[in-house]
Amino acid sequence: MSQKGLSTQSGAEGSARARYETVIGLEVHAQMLTRSKIFCGCSTRFGAEANTQICPICAAFPGVLPVLNREAVQMAIKTGLAIDGQVRLLSEFARKNYFYPDLPAGYQISQYELPIVEQGALWIDSPERGEGVRIGITRIHMEVDAGKSLHEGIYGASWVDLNRTGTPLMEIVSEPDLRSSGEAGEYLKKLRAIVRYLGVCDGNMEEGSFRCDANVSVRLHGDSVFGTRCELKNLNSIRNVMRAIDYEVERQIELLEEGGKVVQETRLWNADLNSSRPMRGKEDAHDYRYFPEPDLPPLRLTAERVAALREAMPELPDAKAARFGQQYQLSRYDAGVLTSSRELADYFEAVAAHAASLGHGNAKMAANWVTGELAARLNRDGVEIGQSPLQPWQLGKLVALIQQGTLSGKLAKEVFEIMCQEGGDPQQIAEQRGMRQVSDEGAIDVAIARVLASYPDDVAQYRAGKGKVMGFLVGQVMKATQGKANPALVNQRLLAKLAE
Amino acid sequence: MDLASITLKQAADLLRQRTVSAVELTQFFLDRIVTHNPELNAFITVDAEGALTAARQADARLAAGQGGPLTGIPLAVKDLFCTKGVRTTCASRMLANFTPPYESTVTRRLQEAGMVMLGKTNMDEFAMGSSNETSYFGPVRNPWDRSRTPGGSSGGSAAAVAAGLCVAALGTDTGGSIRQPASMTGITGLKPTYGRVSRFGMIAFASSLDQAGPMTRTVEDAALLLQAMAGHDPLDATSIDQPVEDYGSLLAQDKGPQERMRGLRIGIPQEYYTDGMAAAVRKSLEEAIRVFQDLGAVCQPVALPCTDYAIPTYYIIAPAEASSNLARYDGIRFGYRCEQPADLADMFARSRSEGFGAEVKRRIMLGTYVLSSGYYDAFYRKAQKVRRLIADDFQAAFTQVDLLLTPTAPETAFRIGEKNADPVKMYLSDIFTINVNLAGLPALSVPCGWDAQNLPIGLQLIGRPLQEGTLLSAGHAFQQVTAWHTRRAYE
Numbered sequence: 001m002s003q004k005g006l007s008t009q010s011g012a013e014g015s016a017r018a019r020y021e022t023v024i025g026l027e028v029h030a031q032m033l034t035r036s037k038i039f040c041g042c043s044t045r046f047g048a049e050a051n052t053q054i055c056p057i058c059a060a061f062p063g064v065l066p067v068l069n070r071e072a073v074q075m076a077i078k079t080g081l082a083i084d085g086q087v088r089l090l091s092e093f094a095r096k097n098y099f100y101p102d103l104p105a106g107y108q109i110s111q112y113e114l115p116i117v118e119q120g121a122l123w124i125d126s127p128e129r130g131e132g133v134r135i136g137i138t139r140i141h142m143e144v145d146a147g148k149s150l151h152e153g154i155y156g157a158s159w160v161d162l163n164r165t166g167t168p169l170m171e172i173v174s175e176p177d178l179r180s181s182g183e184a185g186e187y188l189k190k191l192r193a194i195v196r197y198l199g200v201c202d203g204n205m206e207e208g209s210f211r212c213d214a215n216v217s218v219r220l221h222g223d224s225v226f227g228t229r230c231e232l233k234n235l236n237s238i239r240n241v242m243r244a245i246d247y248e249v250e251r252q253i254e255l256l257e258e259g260g261k262v263v264q265e266t267r268l269w270n271a272d273l274n275s276s277r278p279m280r281g282k283e284d285a286h287d288y289r290y291f292p293e294p295d296l297p298p299l300r301l302t303a304e305r306v307a308a309l310r311e312a313m314p315e316l317p318d319a320k321a322a323r324f325g326q327q328y329q330l331s332r333y334d335a336g337v338l339t340s341s342r343e344l345a346d347y348f349e350a351v352a353a354h355a356a357s358l359g360h361g362n363a364k365m366a367a368n369w370v371t372g373e374l375a376a377r378l379n380r381d382g383v384e385i386g387q388s389p390l391q392p393w394q395l396g397k398l399v400a401l402i403q404q405g406t407l408s409g410k411l412a413k414e415v416f417e418i419m420c421q422e423g424g425d426p427q428q429i430a431e432q433r434g435m436r437q438v439s440d441e442g443a444i445d446v447a448i449a450r451v452l453a454s455y456p457d458d459v460a461q462y463r464a465g466k467g468k469v470m471g472f473l474v475g476q477v478m479k480a481t482q483g484k485a486n487p488a489l490v491n492q493r494l495l496a497k498l499a500e
Numbered sequence: 501m502d503l504a505s506i507t508l509k510q511a512a513d514l515l516r517q518r519t520v521s522a523v524e525l526t527q528f529f530l531d532r533i534v535t536h537n538p539e540l541n542a543f544i545t546v547d548a549e550g551a552l553t554a555a556r557q558a559d560a561r562l563a564a565g566q567g568g569p570l571t572g573i574p575l576a577v578k579d580l581f582c583t584k585g586v587r588t589t590c591a592s593r594m595l596a597n598f599t600p601p602y603e604s605t606v607t608r609r610l611q612e613a614g615m616v617m618l619g620k621t622n623m624d625e626f627a628m629g630s631s632n633e634t635s636y637f638g639p640v641r642n643p644w645d646r647s648r649t650p651g652g653s654s655g656g657s658a659a660a661v662a663a664g665l666c667v668a669a670l671g672t673d674t675g676g677s678i679r680q681p682a683s684m685t686g687i688t689g690l691k692p693t694y695g696r697v698s699r700f701g702m703i704a705f706a707s708s709l710d711q712a713g714p715m716t717r718t719v720e721d722a723a724l725l726l727q728a729m730a731g732h733d734p735l736d737a738t739s740i741d742q743p744v745e746d747y748g749s750l751l752a753q754d755k756g757p758q759e760r761m762r763g764l765r766i767g768i769p770q771e772y773y774t775d776g777m778a779a780a781v782r783k784s785l786e787e788a789i790r791v792f793q794d795l796g797a798v799c800q801p802v803a804l805p806c807t808d809y810a811i812p813t814y815y816i817i818a819p820a821e822a823s824s825n826l827a828r829y830d831g832i833r834f835g836y837r838c839e840q841p842a843d844l845a846d847m848f849a850r851s852r853s854e855g856f857g858a859e860v861k862r863r864i865m866l867g868t869y870v871l872s873s874g875y876y877d878a879f880y881r882k883a884q885k886v887r888r889l890i891a892d893d894f895q896a897a898f899t900q901v902d903l904l905l906t907p908t909a910p911e912t913a914f915r916i917g918e919k920n921a922d923p924v925k926m927y928l929s930d931i932f933t934i935n936v937n938l939a940g941l942p943a944l945s946v947p948c949g950w951d952a953q954n955l956p957i958g959l960q961l962i963g964r965p966l967q968e969g970t971l972l973s974a975g976h977a978f979q980q981v982t983a984w985h986t987r988r989a990y991e
Contacts, residue, residue, distance in 0.1 A: 056602050060828040062595065062703040063582045063604060067737050095824050097871070099848050106827020158844075160832065289871035291880055294707035294821055296737050 016257050020218045022249050023226055024178035026241075028191060030170045030201040031145065031209040032075045037166035038144050039066030039109065044168075046207065050150075050161035058165045060104035065295050068093075072168040073299065075200035076116050076142050077309050079170060082194050082316055083137050085120025089301045093142075093293040098286055101160050102147035110171075112290045115141035116299065122190050123318060125336070127182035135187050136175030143169050170201070176215065176226065181245040188212060188238050189340065193317045197342045205237050212241050216248045217262070227252070228262040232276060234269045244269040244276060251276075320345055328352060328363035337371050344370070344385045347392055354396025360403035369395055373416055389420045398426040406430065408437045410483045439486040444493050447480045452497060462498055470494070503528050504664030505988050508573055508721035511667050515562055515572045522558035522572030525667075526551050526616050529574045533618065533665050536990075539646065542659040544579050544637050545587050546619035554616040561614055569724050569748065571614030576666035578657050579620035580627060581607045581712070582701040586617075590703050591625045591635035594829045594836045594855035604701025605733045606670065606712050613728045618666055621656030625857045626826065627677055627705040629653050630929040631919065634859040639916050642685060643989035644955055648913040651681030651929070657715045658685040662989050668725055669715040674705050675814055676909075676933025678713045679945035683908035683958025686947045686987055688975070689715045690722045691933075693965045694940035695740035697726075698733030704825040706818035707738075709937040718985055719946060719975035723747035726968060745969040757977035761795035764974065767802035767901035772932060778911040784949030784957040785907050788978070792905065795977055802897040802904065806890045810935035811927055813890065816870045816883035817938070822860075823867025829855060862923065891939040898964050903974055906932050908945040908958035936962055944971045947984040956987070 037044055040057035057064045080087045094112035117140035126133045145167040150159040172191065178184050192210060195201035203210045217229035232248055235241040247269075252262050267276040315323070317339045324335040324345070339345045352366040374395065378388060398415060401407040407415060407430055415426045415435065430436055438444060451473060452459055462469040477490045503525065506514075514520045530548050537543050551574065558572035577583065580590045582600035589595045607617065624634040632640040632655025640655040642648040643663035650659040654671030658681035661669050671678035673691035682689025690713045697712045704710060714725035727748055732741040768789065773782070789799050831837035831851030838854050841847035856864070870879035897904060910931055919926040936943045941962055948959040959978075963971040979985050 056600075059833050061582075061600065061602075061834065062588070062590070062598070062828070063580075063600070063699075063701045064602075065700050065736050065738075067735060097824050097827060099827065099830060101830075101832055101844065104828060104833060106830060107824050287873045289824070289868065289873075289876075291820060291824070291871055291876070294738075295704075 017250075017253055019220055020249075020253050020256075021221045021223075022179055022181075022245075023176050023217045023219065023229075024180075024184050024245060025176040025215040025229075026174045026178065026184060026187060027213045027215070028172040028188070029145075029211040029213075030079075030172060030195050030203075032072050032168040032170060032200055033202060034069055034071045034075065034168050036069060036071075038069045038072050038142070038168035039166055042166060046209075048163055050159070051163060053163040054165065058104070058162050060106070066109060066293075068296060068299065069168060072142060073116070073301075074309065075168075075198070076140060076170055077301070077306060078198050078313065079172070079195060079200055080117030080120060080140055081306070081310050081313055082198055083117075083120035083122050083140070083172075085117040085137060085140060087117055087301065087306050088114060089303065089306070090114065091116040091141075091299045091301075093296045093299070094290045095293050097289040100146070100149075101158065102149045102162070102165070104147065104162060104165060108144055108146065109293055109296070110143035111141035113292075114298075115139040117141070122187070122194070124183060124186040124190050126180070126186065128180055129183070131332070133183070135177045135183075138173045138175055140170050140172050143171055145169050176217075181242040181249070184214065184245055185238050185242045188241060190317065193340055197314055197316055208236065211236075214241060214245055214248075216245055216252070218249055218252045218256070228264050230262065230264065231266045232269055233266060233279060236271070240269060240271050243271070243274065247275060314342070328367065330364065330367050334367050334371060338367060341385065347385050347388065350392030351396040351399065354393045355399040355403065358397060358400040360400035362399060362403045365403060366396065366399050369399060369416075373413065377420060389423075390416075394419050394424075394426060401426055401430065405439055405486055406437055407435065408483065408485070408487055411435045411437060436484065437486050438481055438484045439489055441489065441493060444477070444481070444485055444489055445497075447477050447485065448490070448494055448497050451476045451480055459498065470498075473498075504532060504990065505717070505986075506667060507717045508570075508668050508724055509718070511573055512569045512571075512724075515558075516567065518562070522555040522562065522616060523552060525572065526555035526574050526618070529618055529666055536663055536665060540641050540643060540659050540663055540665070541638050542621055542640050542656040542663065542665060543576070543619045544589055544591065544622050544635075544656070547586050547617060550586060551616050551618050554611070558614045558616060568613055570610065570728055573615050573667050574618050575610060575615045576618050576621045576657055576660040576669040577607060578623055578654050578670050578672055580623065580672060580703040581620075581670060582703065583607055583617065583620070586620065588620065588703070589637070590627075591623045591637055592856065592860070593636045594852075595703075595834075596636065596836065598834055600701070602701065605698035605735060606702065606729050608701075609728050609731075610670075610725075615728075621654070621660055621669060623656055624653035624677075624859070626703070626822070626860050627653040627672060627674055627710075628822070628859050628863055630676070630680060630926050631914070631916070632656065632681075633916060633920060634857055636857060641916070642913045644686065645913065645953070648915050648955070649684070651684035651909070651913065653677040653681075654689075654715060655681050658682055658687060658689070661685070661687045661715050661717060664988070664990055668717075668721055670712060671715045672702060672705075672710055672712045673933075673937065674709045674711075674818060675937050676930040678715060679933050679943060679958070679960055680909045680930060682715055682945040683947070683960075684913040684956065686950075686956030686958075686984070686989065687715060687717060688719055688722050688947070688985060689713065689945045690726060690968070690971070691936065691943050692726060692730060692968055693740070693942045694937070695738050696744075696942070696966065696968065697729045698731075698736040698739045700733055700735040704821075706821040707825060708821060709814075709818055711937070719944070719972055719979050720751050722944070723751050723972045723976075726972075730968075740966070742966065747969055747972055750969050750973060751976050757795050757980040760973050760977040761792060761797045764797045764903065765901040766792055766797050766799045767897050767904045768799055769804045769807065769897070769904060769906055770801050771804050771807035772906045774910070774931075776910040776928060776931065777907060778951070780949070780951035781907045781909075781911060781957050785905070785959060788948045788959045789905065791978060791981060792974075795981065797974075799905070800901065802901055804890075804893045804897060804935070806886065806893050807935060809886050810890060810938060811931060813883045813886045814930075814934045814938060815866065815927060816879050817887060819863040819867030820871050820880050821867065823864045823871065826856075826860070826864055831855070859923070887938045890935050894935075894939045894941060894962070902964075902970060904962040906960045906962065908932060908960040912951050912953070912955035912957055932960060936960075941965060942968045942971055944975045946975050946978060947987070948978075948982070949984060950987070956984075
């Protein structure tokens with residue numbers, strides 16, 4: 001298949017594809033941001049030298065025992081509450097048994113029959129199905145991460161690094177409710193925003209602290225049963241998740257259209273080749289021999305403990321976006337963008353608050369600056385809002401200066417650039433460089449008179465009913481004032497003069 | 501005084517009075533080990549240097565008047581307690597060269613109490629066996645008859661106490677591994693309530709059943725040792741977070757045996773009178789019942805209807821847990837690794853095939869099978885349900901009585917090799933002890949007679965959860981009016 005390549009969508013193929021419905025379920029493994037590992041006291045710090053963050057418990061020496069990290073439980077509960085899940089007051093750990101060099105005990109401690117959270121959901125805006133589509137979350141369970149096998153640059157052997165062993169994970173399993181790669185992307189963005197809001201996971205897919213496996217199948221529209229699914233692995237960005245799903249959907253439809261059958265298998269995505277290949281065959285299908293972990297008593301929570309955590313929950317993306325819509329009169333889209341991370345939302349609110357404190361608040365304008373100029377700048381420099389070159393008060397003051405008419409949009413962009421490079425107070429920058437917007441009617445009228453005199457033909461055209469010319473004339477007036485004139489005033493005075 | 505048969509209590513008195521020093525006492529037992537161990541094979545590792553160093557430290561503490569009741573007492577430790585810097589083999593080729601980098605909670609507590617560890621005792625490989633014959637280091641011989649086994653799996657510890665090679669020893673009990681060898685060697689052994697003693701650093705056989713306990717000459721000694729072993733351990737999530745009774749003063753109270761036993765209700769489980777029970781064992785049990793009655797206890801029959809299911813239930817749950825617990829022995833980080841592995845799968849397969857003995861492999865196979873998909877519900881899940889019913893049986897019985905009295909083992913020590921051909925016959929040796937582990941209860945074995953071949957017979961007292969004090973008190977009362985525990989297997 002990969003050698004042959006996939007045919008592009010066209011004609012008959014395209015209509016064949018339209019007859020199929022895509023069904024996707026996602027399994028996300030989120031590393032929890034606990035200070036220590038889930039069953040021992042070792043640090044969870046990332047990037048240390050191999051096998052320096054381990055103890056006899058990590059290495060599964062004879063006779064050692066796991067003790068559950070309370071912080072990991074708190075984080076799992078919080079995540080469960082954030083997705084409106086049911087937090088089980090009685091949950092249980094189990095052993096998943098298999099041999100692998102980077103799995104020192106020969107079993108992974110996980111939750112199987114009784115996970116800590118069941119029956120949650122989150123809501124996404126689907127590119128195809130519209131706003132507010134509910135995606136069910138079957139369960140969240142806690143488990144332990146394995147170590148890493150190292151093969152690169154080693155000849156005739158493999159090395160094992162156990163630093164990651166014991167890092168607490170949450171596995172968040174969705175229902176097969178997603179219907180497109182676009183929905184899968186939205187789901188992951190929303191879920192990642194939630195875990196970041198809660199501070200339970202850094203959501204970094206490239207570093208593997210937020211990992212996603214996708215179960216993908218297709219069926220003819222109207223079919224009541226799901227098609228045979230394949231599990232896609234090695235998806236280290238949201239973009240790769242979406243690309244791998246698209247590839248898989250094409251592959252399965254092509255297979256079915258050729259009269260073939262989809263074989264249930266695990267497929268490894270190769271981002272460089274933009275294709276996937278089967279990872280393991282049926283012959284080594286695992287029997288994990290799950291059974292309750294006898295070294296850990298069942299996990300019992302009190303309703304009070306869960307209630308206390310519920311009380312302490314931060315405002316989450318959906319609630320914040322709804323509030324932004326109401327409080328700041330923002331569009332659903334803007335509110336969604338601004339609440340995609342807690343830091344960005346906080347930044348925006350600080351900008352808006354500072355502008356308002358100066359008596360010239362305009363939240364919509366603040367939002368435009370944050371999602372427009374600033375976002376572009378951050379994007380260009382490849383940094384997050386936390387590394388913004390501007391403090392919220394600087395941008396807030398800039399917004400106030402525009403709102404009160406001191407700076408035009410054009411001037412404000414120049415001030416913005418200067419602030420980004422040199423820092424400083426926008427008002428001082430504008431004053432020192434004489435970038436004050438001209439709102440003096442007399443000065444503007446002088447400029448208008450000069451322009452009207454210079455372009456008699458255009459004036460005649462305007463007066464003959466060619467309204468378009470107005471834009472040209474405004475531009476000339478602005479040019480004549482080195483862009484400092486208040487554009488609204490220029491418009492107003494120019495119309496008056498032309499009407500004379 | 502004959503130091504070889506000295507009790508822990510007597511030794512503590514002599515040490516405190518400075519009649520004997522800890523170094524002298526330690527050297528005495530080290531010498532006895534040199535003389536007798538070649539024949540008995542009770543020890544796998546003797547740490548003479550470490551023992552004498554600990555003894556010197558104990559003497560310094562005693563001289564400064566700082567010692568406790570265990571300071572300077574020579575102890576033998578079953579070779580599945582991890583001991584920092586001292587080889588810990590679990591009697592397996594797999595760990596024949598394994599030296600732990602850390603100390604088990606139990607041995608750490610005993611060391612802190614000033615005990616002197618003489619060495620590590622032989623056992624069935626990974627504690628899987630009832631005769632000590634599955635050890636990679638060869639069988640242990642019963643001091644009462646060297647053609648016979650001392651029982652198992654804590655056979656080395658039992659033989660060491662019985663032969664006077666130490667004052668006391670540590671054992672572990674998953675299905676009877678303290679009590680059955682105690683019974684077969686004529687000593688006292690206690691399996692505490694599951695969770696009373698920390699399992700941290702104890703190499704796991706079956707996690708939900710394993711429990712460490714004392715193996716001693718008397719009930720009083722067992723109480724002194726348990727006192728230091730018991731208690732909550734933050735490193736073991738299954739250890740019980742409840743205060744430990746003061747067993748020592750419970751027994752030290754100036755109470756006669758009648759005062760201890762009067763009105764105590766003792767249940768005799770009727771299901772235990774099976775064809776498998778040897779005549780001599782039955783006779784000794786009946787005598788013991790009369791002793792308790794004479795002391796004022798009320799003995800009455802009780803029913804434990806699920807008794808017949810104990811062995812099959814145990815041989816599903818214990819191997820299931822073992823198959824998983826023993827998965828870590830893969831040749832990668834420690835332990836035995838095969839020569840010249842062809843690839844990873846070969847390394848796993850051959851290291852384990854060559855590193856484990858036959859009985860261990862049998863149980864790994866059993867456990868893997870009962871957990872396999874398609875068999876889990878029929879075996880493992882059903883066994884867990886039966887386990888619950890077995891525990892319920894005991895709970896019901898304990899609404900009528902305070903203690904249960906049974907033989908510890910159906911027969912006296914058997915000959916080395918006698919049951920090797922038939923594992924099920926071997927498993928039946930634990931028929932009276934195994935359901936106690938399934939229910940997580942405390943139980944005590946004390947000697948209560950000798951058969952015609954001069955082999956010891958033990959009785960078992962079973963108590964309610966965390967009622968070790970009641971067990972010890974009753975066992976002590978029995979030893980106050982009987983002399984079985986003073987019999988010696990040596991001149």
